[in-house]
Amino acid sequence: MAFLAQQGALIDELIEAVAGIPKTRRQQRAALRDFVARSLQGHTFTRTNQFEVQDRLRGLEERFAVCGREALAEALDQRLGSLQQHQTPTTPEVLHLLLELADRPAQHAKLSDLDALVAPQEHAPPPLTWREIAREDGWKNERDIWRFIDYAPGSSDEDGVDVESHASLESRPSASSSSSAPEIPPRTAQDAAVRPQGDALLQKVRGSQSWRHAAAADSEGRPRKIPITTTQLLREALFMLAGLPTSLFDSACDPIAKYQLRGVSWEVHRALVTSFAECGLKLAPLRVVADAAEQSPLLQVFQDCVQRALRSFDLELSRIQARLVHARQDNAVVVTPISVLEELGPRLAPLEALADIVRHVRLERNSHHTLRYLELLYRAVGLAQLQGNRETYRLLGTIFFDCFQVYLKPIRLWMEQGELVPGDRSFFIAASPTKLPLPQVWKGQFALLRNPQGALYAPRFLDPAIHRIFTAGKSIVVLKLMGRHEAVRKHKATAEPAMDFATVCPDELEYAPFSELFDGAFRAWIQSKHHTAAATLRELLFRSYGLSQNLDALHRLYLMSDGARSDAFASAIFGHLDARSPGWRDPFTLTETAQEAFSACLDAGRLSAAVDPRALADAGSPPDARSSVRRALPAIRLHYRLPWPVHIVVTDDALRGYQALFTFQLQVRRALGVLRAPILPLLRRGSPRASPDLALYCLVRTKLLWFCNTLLTYLTTLVLAPAAARLHEDLGSAPAAAAADDDDDDADVDDMVAAHAAFVARATAEACLGARLQPVREAMLDVLDLAIRLEDAQRDELERGGGGKGTERRTMTDEEGYEEKGTAGEKMEGGERGRSDKSPTAVLREVHAEFERLLKVVAAGLRGVARASKEEAAAKWDLLAEMLEAGIKM
Amino acid sequence: MPPPSERAGKQAAAQQAVDILHEIATILNTHLDRRTLSICISMIENGVNPEALAIVIKELRKRGQEIELEAAAAAAGVSTVPTRRR
Numbered sequence: 001m002a003f004l005a006q007q008g009a010l011i012d013e014l015i016e017a018v019a020g021i022p023k024t025r026r027q028q029r030a031a032l033r034d035f036v037a038r039s040l041q042g043h044t045f046t047r048t049n050q051f052e053v054q055d056r057l058r059g060l061e062e063r064f065a066v067c068g069r070e071a072l073a074e075a076l077d078q079r080l081g082s083l084q085q086h087q088t089p090t091t092p093e094v095l096h097l098l099l100e101l102a103d104r105p106a107q108h109a110k111l112s113d114l115d116a117l118v119a120p121q122e123h124a125p126p127p128l129t130w131r132e133i134a135r136e137d138g139w140k141n142e143r144d145i146w147r148f149i150d151y152a153p154g155s156s157d158e159d160g161v162d163v164e165s166h167a168s169l170e171s172r173p174s175a176s177s178s179s180s181a182p183e184i185p186p187r188t189a190q191d192a193a194v195r196p197q198g199d200a201l202l203q204k205v206r207g208s209q210s211w212r213h214a215a216a217a218d219s220e221g222r223p224r225k226i227p228i229t230t231t232q233l234l235r236e237a238l239f240m241l242a243g244l245p246t247s248l249f250d251s252a253c254d255p256i257a258k259y260q261l262r263g264v265s266w267e268v269h270r271a272l273v274t275s276f277a278e279c280g281l282k283l284a285p286l287r288v289v290a291d292a293a294e295q296s297p298l299l300q301v302f303q304d305c306v307q308r309a310l311r312s313f314d315l316e317l318s319r320i321q322a323r324l325v326h327a328r329q330d331n332a333v334v335v336t337p338i339s340v341l342e343e344l345g346p347r348l349a350p351l352e353a354l355a356d357i358v359r360h361v362r363l364e365r366n367s368h369h370t371l372r373y374l375e376l377l378y379r380a381v382g383l384a385q386l387q388g389n390r391e392t393y394r395l396l397g398t399i400f401f402d403c404f405q406v407y408l409k410p411i412r413l414w415m416e417q418g419e420l421v422p423g424d425r426s427f428f429i430a431a432s433p434t435k436l437p438l439p440q441v442w443k444g445q446f447a448l449l450r451n452p453q454g455a456l457y458a459p460r461f462l463d464p465a466i467h468r469i470f471t472a473g474k475s476i477v478v479l480k481l482m483g484r485h486e487a488v489r490k491h492k493a494t495a496e497p498a499m500d501f502a503t504v505c506p507d508e509l510e511y512a513p514f515s516e517l518f519d520g521a522f523r524a525w526i527q528s529k530h531h532t533a534a535a536t537l538r539e540l541l542f543r544s545y546g547l548s549q550n551l552d553a554l555h556r557l558y559l560m561s562d563g564a565r566s567d568a569f570a571s572a573i574f575g576h577l578d579a580r581s582p583g584w585r586d587p588f589t590l591t592e593t594a595q596e597a598f599s600a601c602l603d604a605g606r607l608s609a610a611v612d613p614r615a616l617a618d619a620g621s622p623p624d625a626r627s628s629v630r631r632a633l634p635a636i637r638l639h640y641r642l643p644w645p646v647h648i649v650v651t652d653d654a655l656r657g658y659q660a661l662f663t664f665q666l667q668v669r670r671a672l673g674v675l676r677a678p679i680l681p682l683l684r685r686g687s688p689r690a691s692p693d694l695a696l697y698c699l700v701r702t703k704l705l706w707f708c709n710t711l712l713t714y715l716t717t718l719v720l721a722p723a724a725a726r727l728h729e730d731l732g733s734a735p736a737a738a739a740a741d742d743d744d745d746d747a748d749v750d751d752m753v754a755a756h757a758a759f760v761a762r763a764t765a766e767a768c769l770g771a772r773l774q775p776v777r778e779a780m781l782d783v784l785d786l787a788i789r790l791e792d793a794q795r796d797e798l799e800r801g802g803g804g805k806g807t808e809r810r811t812m813t814d815e816e817g818y819e820e821k822g823t824a825g826e827k828m829e830g831g832e833r834g835r836s837d838k839s840p841t842a843v844l845r846e847v848h849a850e851f852e853r854l855l856k857v858v859a860a861g862l863r864g865v866a867r868a869s870k871e872e873a874a875a876k877w878d879l880l881a882e883m884l885e886a887g888i889k890m
Numbered sequence: 891m892p893p894p895s896e897r898a899g900k901q902a903a904a905q906q907a908v909d910i911l912h913e914i915a916t917i918l919n920t921h922l923d924r925r926t927l928s929i930c931i932s933m934i935e936n937g938v939n940p941e942a943l944a945i946v947i948k949e950l951r952k953r954g955q956e957i958e959l960e961a962a963a964a965a966a967g968v969s970t971v972p973t974r975r976r
Contacts, residue, residue, distance in 0.1 A: 006936060007933060007936060007938070010929055010932055010933050010936070011933075013925075013929050014926070014929050014930070014933070014946075014947075014950070015950060017923070017925050017926040017929060018926055018947055018950040018951055018954060019950040019951065019953055019954030019957070020954050020958070021954065021957060025957075028957065032950065032953060035946075035949070036946050036950070039942055039945060039946045039949070040933075040938050040939070040942050040943065040946060043939050043941070043942035043945075045939050045941040045942055047939075048939075048940060048941075060918075072917060075913075075917055076914065076917050076918075079910050079913050079914045079917065080914070082910050083907070083910050083911070083914070086903060086904075086906060086907035086910065088907070090931070090934050090935050091907075093934045093939075093940045094911055094930070094931055094934055094940070095911075095914070096940040096941065097930060097934065097940035097941075097943055097944055098911070098914060098915050098918050098920050098922075099918065100940065100941055100944035100945075101915075101918070101920040101921070101922065101944050101947060101948075102918040102919060102920055103918075103919045103920065103921065104919065105917060105918045105919040108919050109916070109917055109918065109919040113916045114913055114916055114917065117909075117912065117913060117916060
């Protein structure tokens, strides 16, 4: 049996391991062997399905977890995971076998068995130690290993090597035999110690420094000065100037009084030492700055400059010390303290100026250090130049420009990208945290920071340029919002000019004042960044967003610059009012009317009309609404949708002004419209001579017509037209032609906003819509109401015809119980209630009288205010008063 | 012939695999010791069907237990016989 032959050995082992039958029981073993061979060969089982095995193992893990044996499940999972790395083709079969042999592991398996498996591996052999090696190799016995070899040039190495190899040869045959007579005595630690040769030198050094610790009292106990030599004094002074601790000067650079220069009187010594001390004191703040840990980048750059300056000074000190040392050796050069002082003087001057700046900043506790450093450096550079100290000028100028480069970084980022460095508190522009709607971004999103005193949070010497920096950044932000920023970036052809000392203050221009040089250079720098963005924004506003066209549309709409269309719209509204239909207050009808009227001259889709609910509440019932210009007309609002960049220029305040002008013009047109109703039916009643009523009516009507026409003429020709023309001029309707233009001439967005706001303010003031002319305006509106009243009376007269409609009139009278402000209103009210009693003539006379009175009020009011105020509009008011006064004399 | 280091490496890997399988066998409470497991692995590598092998092992255990009981009974019987004979 081939199978038996192959597996025989294994089967035997298996029988022995599992059944535990010893080899002596041959029969039983043979029987078992046959049984095993038969079972293994003649089985009917299929091949192992590895997926089934995996499923069973997973199921077992879940079973462990369900039975509360999570540790077991985890252990199994971990082992299966480790087994992945050692997968063989037979691994699934082995696992299958284990699964078949598993004996209720969820109930009976123990984790402690696992731990018991690991234990046998811990019996690793103990680690080898040097001691054992030494013991094994018998190092103790080999003396020669420890022999000291003298590497000095005198001795020869070969001897040492020979002796050692000889010694090792001796020791090799037997480690323990020490019978060979040792030629070298046993080595001790003393032999191994190296004797220093410089003992005498040490004593000499100690002696030379003993003066520091000499007794301050002599043998009698009297205090005396410790004498020191010039060299010692010089060394101490130079060390003190280098910022090192010394015995002659204390930490505040004050001289310690117990030392005195030999051979010199006390006063001279003190004077000398004090002059050194003063120099050191001046440098002390710089040393403090050089060692401080700064957080802000600008202060770090400043600190770096200070360190560099101090280092060059220290180099100078070293050179003097070198000369001092050589002088001692040569004995030919004499170095005295005074000569050293003189030599150091020019070097110290720039550092002293720097130290002054540092001291100033330290004294001002509340100021922001970065800005103060810049300002003080700027001032000091100018001062140094004026005083002619070239070294100081150069040093401070270099430091100033180095620090300014750091300060320029946020400015550059702002002007090129419109972005702010987050968390940077030294920059003077701040962004508001809330995201504002697009039209308000220009005005509200960014602000210039001011300190509590109101000064700008920027160095003072930048003040002229702040506004341009601000607008440049804002222009970039708006361009980015428009999505046109890429175009700007491509346009940038000019590289930014270098801002460092060598470029800005070259030697040829050393007599030019520093402030001028700096201003010029900075202006050029700003120019290279500002111009493109602002010009592009202006161009976009005019070309792409049609600023001029939109302004024209607004003027046509609100300022009624196109009379025909405005009349068409107005008459539609008046028709609704007169017919007492609710159409005038319906937004949809209004919108339709407006769009129809204005469709030819502007984009009707953007136009919509609305009714102000508050003003609507005042309007009252339809009969009331039509009887006064104050009631219905102010409620009508027009709205023209503008693209948001145009909305930046045309602010909400401006739109309110436009609306007020629109309402006023509408009111005047209402009066005109009412007055222009045909008078043919009247004339049928007879000639004016025949009926005195008719004559009076015609007179009053003419006067009212004249008044309204004068008002309208004044508004259109003297107020709105010139203002609009001036606006176009201010805006510079032609966009910037070439990039070479000097951009001071082109208006930027802020200028445009200001120009437009000024236009609206001027127009509203001249149209008597300001607060100062409130009484005059009320009087004008009263006159307009008079016109309506006149026409209403005349219509009633016509309807009455031969009389008989008194009751109807009475009911109409009751309905028309309106309240008006002012004395004119009360009179009219009284008149109205008794109207049924009043004859048409009386009404006419009343109206006439009222008109004359109001005209005088208006003219006098205008004159008075014009005289009293100094505004630009006063001239126009005077003009209007003159025009109206002509009617008084009429 | 693979170099000795590689053979040593393979041996170490195989040893590790057997260790892990022994731990799994312990978790599953199979009552297999390391030697038996090694034998089983060798047999399976030689082509033996694991299910058949499992049945064989169970049978061998049973038979082994029977033989032990017989031996224990025989030893008890031998000790009592002399007293009876006396």
